[in-house]
Amino acid sequence: MPGREDPSIASFNAGLRISLPRLYRYAAHLCRSREAASDAVQDAVLRALERRGSYDPGRPLLPWLLTLVRHAVVDRSRSFDPFRRSAELDVLSSSESGNASDPARAVATAQLGDRLQAALDRLPLEQRSSVILFYLEGMTLDEIATIEDVAVGTIKSRLHRAREALAVLLGPEAEKVLLWN
Amino acid sequence: MHCDTIRELFDDLEGHRVGACLEAESLEHLESCMACQAAFASHRQVTRALRELPSPMLPQDLLDVLDGRIAGIPVAPMPPARVRSHHRGTMVVAFAATALFSVFLGVAAPWIVRGPATAPSAAVVATNAGTAEVYPDLDGVTATVSGRYCLPSSSSLHVAQGKEVDVMVSLNSPRALENAKVHVVLPPGLSFSAKAHPQQEDKQVMTVHDNLPRGDKDFKFRVKGSRVGKWDVVAVVEAGDSVVVSNATVEVSSPDDADDEERL
Numbered sequence: 001m002p003g004r005e006d007p008s009i010a011s012f013n014a015g016l017r018i019s020l021p022r023l024y025r026y027a028a029h030l031c032r033s034r035e036a037a038s039d040a041v042q043d044a045v046l047r048a049l050e051r052r053g054s055y056d057p058g059r060p061l062l063p064w065l066l067t068l069v070r071h072a073v074v075d076r077s078r079s080f081d082p083f084r085r086s087a088e089l090d091v092l093s094s095s096e097s098g099n100a101s102d103p104a105r106a107v108a109t110a111q112l113g114d115r116l117q118a119a120l121d122r123l124p125l126e127q128r129s130s131v132i133l134f135y136l137e138g139m140t141l142d143e144i145a146t147i148e149d150v151a152v153g154t155i156k157s158r159l160h161r162a163r164e165a166l167a168v169l170l171g172p173e174a175e176k177v178l179l180w181n
Numbered sequence: 182m183h184c185d186t187i188r189e190l191f192d193d194l195e196g197h198r199v200g201a202c203l204e205a206e207s208l209e210h211l212e213s214c215m216a217c218q219a220a221f222a223s224h225r226q227v228t229r230a231l232r233e234l235p236s237p238m239l240p241q242d243l244l245d246v247l248d249g250r251i252a253g254i255p256v257a258p259m260p261p262a263r264v265r266s267h268h269r270g271t272m273v274v275a276f277a278a279t280a281l282f283s284v285f286l287g288v289a290a291p292w293i294v295r296g297p298a299t300a301p302s303a304a305v306v307a308t309n310a311g312t313a314e315v316y317p318d319l320d321g322v323t324a325t326v327s328g329r330y331c332l333p334s335s336s337s338l339h340v341a342q343g344k345e346v347d348v349m350v351s352l353n354s355p356r357a358l359e360n361a362k363v364h365v366v367l368p369p370g371l372s373f374s375a376k377a378h379p380q381q382e383d384k385q386v387m388t389v390h391d392n393l394p395r396g397d398k399d400f401k402f403r404v405k406g407s408r409v410g411k412w413d414v415v416a417v418v419e420a421g422d423s424v425v426v427s428n429a430t431v432e433v434s435s436p437d438d439a440d441d442e443e444r445l
Contacts, residue, residue, distance in 0.1 A: 028237035
């Protein structure tokens with residue numbers, strides 16, 4: 001009878017499918033370009049499917065997938081300019097931010113979002129990755145340490161340095177908007 | 182408490198992840214140290230702004246290609262970024278064609294969230310209608326997939342190829358769940374009815390957002406049997422970081438077989 005698939009493969013495929021939006025979001029913030037992010041996610045999915053047999057189903061899937069995305073981004077960073085700021089992400093900042101109920105606040109928040117994105121882009125890749133995983137993806141320090149393949153203390157240190165740098169890059173003008181929120 | 186020590190605790194303080202004694206000690210230091218007060222205020226501003234950063238959305242064309250890959254269907258790789266930007270129109274047609282064949286056979290994977298360390302993949306799958314696997318994180322909540330045409334002998338739902346059948350996801354929760362999501366994932370041999378769900382673009386995965394009340398709640402979906410075979414319909418209920426998974430088998434028979442059964 002056709003139509004039956006190995007349950008473990010079906011489970012893996014389902015987990016991979018549901019994780020795709022988060023993999024893309026992580027890649028887009030890391031790459032600073034939608035197109036580079038698309039390429040990186042495709043690479044990561046291919047690697048995930050190739051290594052499906054070696055995946056331990058007793059472990060959470062998402063951190064494992066994010067590790068593959070991170071490797072793909074690092075590999076691809078050798079072929080694209082890491083300092084290129086994609087115009088597409090600028091558009092994203094204005095069009096996809098919330099606060100539609102208060103136009104003035106929405107504009108101010110969007111502007112702050114642009115500045116924060118620009119500040120985030122200026123961080124070294126290691127710090128940027130840790131910040132995205134911790135604040136945007138809600139991963140724990142242990143999970144981030146696994147993804148980045150470093151000690152938890154290193155992640156704490158990266159987050160600390162990243163926050164300090166972001167505070168300086170944002171400057172005092174951000175305070176007004178942030179307090180507004 | 183030293184200034185360096187408390188500054189390393191800012192994230193934990195903000196998330197209330199420190200013990201009562203340490204929190205009291207930290208607050209005492211913050212009240213007396215202007216420098217740390219300013220640093221904490223700055224920390225909160227930055228972290229708040231970070232959490233409000235807009236999220237890039239996964240493009241549909243990329244999703245279609247990845248769906249095809251996951252389903253094991255040979256698809257042309259998306260061209261490198263430089264080429265793609267010049268041939269987007271052509272590629273959209275190609276992706277649309279790919280999407281027609283993009284199918285997804287799936288059983289939800291609870292380990293995409295923080296599930297138990299020893300989550301066994303086999304336990305996620307059950308082949309009889311109405312069986313459910315409850316993950317401890319969503320304690321007490323049960324989900325059951327069932328339908329009208331459940332035959333006692335096989336415990337499967339039956340539908341003839343080309344016909345439609347109602348599938349019910351029945352939930353029972355000992356408490357109200359806010360902003361819960363109910364995902365129904367269909368395998369390649371089934372698709373959501375275009376008539377019953379005209380707004381549903383994705384024919385294999387449907388997500389319903391709802392505040393689930395305490396007690397029972399049913400969700401009804403109409404699916405079409407498109408290919409002969411036995412197929413697992415999977416329901417995933419998400420609430421926060423927790424999930425409940427349930428599935429049931431739907432057997433799609435050929436129209437000839439269905440006629441024979443009716444005659445009998």
